[in-house]
Amino acid sequence: MSDAVKVLVVDAGNTSVKFTAFEGNEVLWVQRDDCLPALDEFVPSVIYFASVRSQEQSALLHADLAAHFPASRWCHVQSEKTACGVKNAYHEPSRLGVDRWLGVVAAHHVIKGKVVIVDAGTAIKVDVVNQIGEHLGGYITPGLALMETTLLANTAKIRYDAGEVISGQGLPDSTARAVTEGCYEMALGFLERLYHRYTDYTWVVTGGDARALLASLGVPLVYEPHLVAYGATLVGSEKLRGNP
Numbered sequence: 001m002s003d004a005v006k007v008l009v010v011d012a013g014n015t016s017v018k019f020t021a022f023e024g025n026e027v028l029w030v031q032r033d034d035c036l037p038a039l040d041e042f043v044p045s046v047i048y049f050a051s052v053r054s055q056e057q058s059a060l061l062h063a064d065l066a067a068h069f070p071a072s073r074w075c076h077v078q079s080e081k082t083a084c085g086v087k088n089a090y091h092e093p094s095r096l097g098v099d100r101w102l103g104v105v106a107a108h109h110v111i112k113g114k115v116v117i118v119d120a121g122t123a124i125k126v127d128v129v130n131q132i133g134e135h136l137g138g139y140i141t142p143g144l145a146l147m148e149t150t151l152l153a154n155t156a157k158i159r160y161d162a163g164e165v166i167s168g169q170g171l172p173d174s175t176a177r178a179v180t181e182g183c184y185e186m187a188l189g190f191l192e193r194l195y196h197r198y199t200d201y202t203w204v205v206t207g208g209d210a211r212a213l214l215a216s217l218g219v220p221l222v223y224e225p226h227l228v229a230y231g232a233t234l235v236g237s238e239k240l241r242g243n244p
Contacts, residue, residue, distance in 0.1 A: 005023060005024060005045060006021070006022070006023050006042065006043065006044045006045050006046075007021070007022040007023075007044055007045070007046055007047075007048065007233060007236075008020070008021055008022075008042070008044035008046075008047045008048070008069075008072075009021075009022070009047075009048045009050070009228075009229040009232045009233065009236075010047060010048070010049045010050065010051075010061070010065065011050050011051075011099065011102075011228050011229060011232065012049075012050065012051035012052065012053050012057075012058060012061055013052060013053075013099065013121065013122070014052060014053070014122050015121075015122050016032050016033065017032065017033060017061065018030065018031075018032045018228075018229070019031045019032070019033070020226060020229035021042050021044070022229075022233065027226055027229075028042070030225075030226070030229075043069065043071075043072070044069060044072050045072060045073060046072060046073040046074070046075060046236070046240070047065060047069065047072050047073070047074050047075070048075050048077050048232040048233060048235075048236035049062060049065075049074065049075070049076050049077065050076075050077040050078070050098045050099065050102060050228070050232050051098070052097050052098060052099060062074075073240075075236040075239055075240055077098060077102065077232050077235050077236050077239070078094065078098050078101075079093050079094050079095070079096045079097070079098050079100075079101040080093055080094075080101075080235075081093045083101075083105055083234075083235045083238060084105050084108075084109065084234045084235060084238055085108070085109075085133045086104060086105045086108050086129065086133040086134075086135060087133060087134050087135060088101065088104075088135050089134070089135040089136055089137045089138075096135075097125070099119070099125075099228050100117075100119070100125050100127055100138065101231070101235075102227075102228045102229075102230075102231030102232050102234075102235060103117045103119055103125075103127065103206060103227050103228050103231055104117060104127050104129055104135050104231070105231040105234055105235055106224070106227045106228070106230040106231030106234060107127075107129060107204045107224070107227060107231075108129050108133050109234060110204065110222070110224060110227075110230075111202045111204060111222070112131075113131050113202060114129070114130055114131050114198075114200065114201040114202065115128075115129050115201055115202050115203075115204055116128050116129075116194070116198050116201045116202070116203045116204070117129070117138075117204050117205075117206075117227070118191070118203065118204070118205045118206075118207075118210040118213075118214065119205070119206045119207050119210060119227070119228070120143055120144070120187075120205075120207045120209035120210035120213060121143055121207050121209070122143050122145070122146055123140050123141065123142060123143050123146065124139075124140070124141045124142070124143050124144075124187060124190070124191075124209070124210070124213075125138065125139070125140050126138050126139045126140075126191075126194060128198065128201070139190075139194075141187070141190055143187075143209065144180075144183050144184060144187060144209055147183040147186065147187075148179055148180060148183055151179060151183075152179075158175060158179065184213075187213055188213060188216065188217060191213055191214060191217060191219070192217055195214075195217065195219050202222060203219055203220065203221045203222070204221070204222045204223075204224055204227065205221050205222070205223055205224070206223075206224050206225060206226075206227040206228065207225075211223050
């Protein structure tokens with residue numbers, strides 16, 4: 001965990017920004033928003049900033065936060081060749097999404113053994129790390145919502161309203177069920193194939209969709225909702241110690 005008493009982790013994803021506030025080892029609150037949350041009662045001594053957004057979008061968010069917290073110390077966290085005893089599998093380490101990298105680092109420190117990390121949001125991301133901290137690689141597939149919207153955007157006659165999306169038994173008997181349950185089955189099939197390859201690994205999940213998908217498969221799992229934020233504190237703290 002970070003050496004700082006109060007820490008704000010800013011995880012800027014493709015569709016939203018996740019703010020996680022720590023005091024020591026305790027998570028005080030989490031908020032997900034495209035706008036700055038109400039932070040008047042929380043003044044971080046350090047801000048760990050991780051972004052998969054464009055340089056321009058990241059700079060705008062940074063400027064807004066810097067104006068709000070002019071006295072806070074900043075640490076930009078990014079994917080690297082090694083960090084916190086973990087080795088990146090990518091030949092170009094910076095091309096591994098920083099959210100995946102932070103999840104890999106955190107999972108290695110939480111489990112201290114062979115681990116598969118599953119994070120399901122806009123995309124379903126799976127990464128594998130061995131017991132000595134070597135990241136072996138991973139996969140990215142569309143998330144459940146992205147699969148549905150892509151199908152709707154590229155077909156003329158597949159249409160339904162949100163109110164038509166209801167659960168049912170047996171083969172889907174409506175367009176809404178055909179799409180939503182079909183996408184769900186595709187995600188399940190992908191994860192089930194991977195589980196058969198890595199049954200002797202501990203599976204760590206973050207994100208609600210990942211937890212629900214693996215639970216429906218009966219996969220034993222460790223749920224870590226703050227995995228990426230925890231990884232940011234580990235990597236960021238190491239960087240600050242090395243660059244006082």
